[in-house]
Amino acid sequence: MPSEPERSETLDQLYRAMVAAAPDAIVLVDAAGRILDCNRRAEALFGWPRAELAGQRAADTILPHLE
Numbered sequence: 001m002p003s004e005p006e007r008s009e010t011l012d013q014l015y016r017a018m019v020a021a022a023p024d025a026i027v028l029v030d031a032a033g034r035i036l037d038c039n040r041r042a043e044a045l046f047g048w049p050r051a052e053l054a055g056q057r058a059a060d061t062i063l064p065h066l067e
Contacts, residue, residue: 022039025042026038036054038050042062
């Protein structure tokens with residue numbers, strides 16, 4: 001049986017593979033609305049590189065402004 005760190009690493013690899021292979025845009029946002037991760041489809045859809053999106057508020061970058 002794998003140890004907890006090995007299991008965690010395996011789950012992280014599985015998550016990354018699934019997000020990368022997804023045909024749709026995926027953006028992972030925390031409870032505060034900050035972008036934690038996204039896939040290449042999201043980069044293409046929103047026109048922002050992943051490195052620039054990370055840490056930004058979704059409302060300020062990828063969501064349309066409602067006034």
